[in-house]
Amino acid sequence: ARRPASPALPPGPKGLPLFGNLFQVPSKLLWVKLVEWSKVYGPIYSYSLVGQPIIVLTSLHDASELLDRLSAKTSDRPRLIKLSERMCQGKQFGMIPRNDVWKRYRRASHQSLNVRAAENYWPMQEEEARILLDGLINHPEIDSVKHIHREASSIGWRACFGHTTIPLEGPDPSEPMEEFFHEVFRAVVPGSSIVDVFPFLNPLITRSKFLRRSVTDKFYERATAFFIKSFSEPQVSRWRGVLTHRLDDPYHSGRGRSFIEPNVERNREADWYGYSARLRLGRRDIVTATALKWFLLAMILYPETAAPARAELERVVGNRPPSFADMDRLPQIEAMVKELLRWRPPAAGGVVHMATEDIVYEEYLIPKGAMLLPIAWSICRDPSVYPNGDAFDPSRFIDGMGNVKSPLPHTHEDYLAFGHGRRICVGKSFAINSLSISTAHLLWAFDFQKGVDEHGVEVTPDPMAFLDNGATVYPKPFPVKLVPRLPDLAERLKAVLSK
Numbered sequence: 477a478r479r480p481a482s483p484a485l486p487p488g489p490k491g492l493p494l495f496g497n498l499f500q501v502p503s504k505l506l507w508v509k510l511v512e513w514s515k516v517y518g519p520i521y522s523y524s525l526v527g528q529p530i531i532v533l534t535s536l537h538d539a540s541e542l543l544d545r546l547s548a549k550t551s552d553r554p555r556l557i558k559l560s561e562r563m564c565q566g567k568q569f570g571m572i573p574r575n576d577v578w579k580r581y582r583r584a585s586h587q588s589l590n591v592r593a594a595e596n597y598w599p600m601q602e603e604e605a606r607i608l609l610d611g612l613i614n615h616p617e618i619d620s621v622k623h624i625h626r627e628a629s630s631i632g633w634r635a636c637f638g639h640t641t642i643p644l645e646g647p648d649p650s651e652p653m654e655e656f657f658h659e660v661f662r663a664v665v666p667g668s669s670i671v672d673v674f675p676f677l678n679p680l681i682t683r684s685k686f687l688r689r690s691v692t693d694k695f696y697e698r699a700t701a702f703f704i705k706s707f708s709e710p711q712v713s714r715w716r717g718v719l720t721h722r723l724d725d726p727y728h729s730g731r732g733r734s735f736i737e738p739n740v741e742r743n744r745e746a747d748w749y750g751y752s753a754r755l756r757l758g759r760r761d762i763v764t765a766t767a768l769k770w771f772l773l774a775m776i777l778y779p780e781t782a783a784p785a786r787a788e789l790e791r792v793v794g795n796r797p798p799s800f801a802d803m804d805r806l807p808q809i810e811a812m813v814k815e816l817l818r819w820r821p822p823a824a825g826g827v828v829h830m831a832t833e834d835i836v837y838e839e840y841l842i843p844k845g846a847m848l849l850p851i852a853w854s855i856c857r858d859p860s861v862y863p864n865g866d867a868f869d870p871s872r873f874i875d876g877m878g879n880v881k882s883p884l885p886h887t888h889e890d891y892l893a894f895g896h897g898r899r900i901c902v903g904k905s906f907a908i909n910s911l912s913i914s915t916a917h918l919l920w921a922f923d924f925q926k927g928v929d930e931h932g933v934e935v936t937p938d939p940m941a942f943l944d945n946g947a948t949v950y951p952k953p954f955p956v957k958l959v960p961r962l963p964d965l966a967e968r969l970k971a972v973l974s975k
C-alpha cells in the first residue's frame with residue numbers, strides 16, 4: 477500500500493469526544509470484544525480510552541514486527557497506577573516501566589529460570605506430578621481443580637522458598653498470594669481501574685480512605701498488605717523456618733532448591749534480590765493451573781487426541797511413571813502442551829506493552845506512549861500459521877516421521893502464549909516443564925470422562941464458557957471423571973514416591 481503523506485493511528489471503532497471508546501468496552505472479558513472488533517476493523521486497529529490510544533494486534537505478522545523486531549521501542553509498560561504503583565509499590569517487576577530496576581530484576585530471574593537453570597527444578601516438578609496423581613487416586617471426593625491448584629502452588633512455592641510439598645488439606649502458605657495475583661491479573665487489563673483511566677484521581681485517592689476503598693475491592697488492602705509484608709525480614713525468616721523443619725520428612729524428600737539461592741549467593745545486593753524474588757515469581761504458577769484446567773476440558777471433548785500420546789507413553793515408559801529423562805522420546809507430549817497453550821492461551825487477552833518512541837509502521841503511526849495489546853487468543857489461531865485454529869489438534873505439530881515439526885519463523889517455537897519481545901515470559905521454560913510433566917503423568921495414569929452434576933446427569937463442558945480473571949481466562953467449572961488405566965496405579969506411585 478502507498479504510504480499516505482502523514483501516517484495516522486490505525487483506524488478503529490468511532491468513540492465519543494473526550495471519552496473515546498470508554499463506554500463501548502466491557503468491564504469483563506474485554507478480549508472477547510477486541511477479537512470481535514478485529515473482524516470489523518482488521519487485524520490491527522486502535523481504540524481510545526479518554527485520550528489514551530490502544531493499538532490492538534491480532535495477527536502474528538503485526539505482533540512479531542512490532543513487539544519482537546521493534547522490541548527496543550515497544551518493551552515498556554504503560555504507567556499502571558493501581559497495579560504497579562498502588563498495589564505493588566513498584567516492586568512487581570513484570571509491571572514496572574523498562575528502567576534499571578526492571579533490568580536488574582529481569583537479569584536475576586533469567587539467571588535462575590533460563591532453559592538450563594530450569595532443569596534444577598525437574599526432580600521437584602516430577603515429585604509434584606506424582607503427588608498430584610497420588611492425591612487424585614486417594615481423594616477422588618475432592619474436586620480435581622483443587623488437586624491441580626495444590627500442585628501448582630506447591631511447585632511455585634517450593635521453587636521460590638525451597639519449601640516442601642504443600643499438603644492437600646493445607647495449610648497453604650501461598651494462599652494470600654494467590655488472592656493477590658488474581659487482583660494483579662484483573663488490574664493489568666487496560667481500562668480496568670478508574671484511577672488509570674482518570675489519573676487525576678490519584679492524588680485524591682491517596683488522601684481519601686473512602687475513595688481508596690471504593691476504587692479497589694475488598695481483597696485489595698489485605699492482599700496488598702501481605703504482598704508488601706512478604707519483603708520483610710521476619711516474614712522471610714518465618715517461611716525459611718518452615719522449610720528447614722520440613723526437610724527431614726522422609727515422605728516429602730525436600731528436593732527442590734529455591735531459585736533465589738543462586739542469586740543470593742552471587743549478588744552483593746543479596747537481600748534485595750532475595751526478598752524481591754519472592755513476589756516477582758510467587759504464584760505465577762496459577763497460570764499453569766489454568767492451562768491444566770483447559771487440558772482436562774480438552775481431554776473430555778477431544779478424547780481421540782489423547783490416543784497417540786498414550787501409545788507413545790506405553791511404548792516408552794510402560795508401567796512406570798514418566799520422567800524428564802523420557803521427554804526426548806515423548807514428542808506427542810510436547811505437541812500436546814504446544815496445542816494446549818495455543819488453543820487456550822491462559823493469558824488470552826495478552827499483556828499490554830507501550831511504545832517509547834513514535835513508530836511509523838506500514839501506513840500507520842504508532843505514537844510514543846501508545847499502548848500495544850497483543851491478543852494471544854487471535855495470534856495463536858492466526859490462520860496463516862495455524863489453520864483450523866479453533867479445533868484442538870496436537871497432531872498439527874507432528875511431522876510424517878512422528879517428530880515435532882520445526883516451528884515456522886516468528887512463532888517462538890510455537891509457544892506464542894508467552895508474549896513478546898524483551899518482556900516475554902521469564903518463566904517460560906519452567907512453566908513448559910511443569911505442564912509437560914503434569915500432562916504426561918495424567919495421560920499415563922487416567923482416562924478422562926464426563927462427570928455428573930448433582931442430579932446425576934452427565935455434563936458436557938462448554939469450551940466457550942469463560943470465567944474472566946482479567947488477563948487470564950478460566951473454563952467454567954465442570955465435573956470430570958478420572959478412570960485409572962492401571963489396576964495397581966496406587967502401589968506403583970507409592971513405590972516411586974517413597975524412594
Ligand code: HEM
Pocket residue numbers: 569570571582585589756757760761763764767821822823826827828829893894895896897898899900901902903904906907908
Ligand atoms: C503457562 C504458564 C504461563 C504463561 C502462559 C505465561 C504468560 C506470560 C505472558 C503472556 C507474559 C507477558 C509477556 C509480554 O509482556 O509480552 C508473562 C510475563 C511474565 N511471566 Fe509468565 N506465564 C506463565 C508462567 C509463568 C511462571 C511459572 C513464571 C515464574 C516462574 C512467570 C513469570 C513471568 C514474569 C516475571 C513476567 C514479566 C516479565 C517482564 O515484564 O519482563 N510466568 N508471562
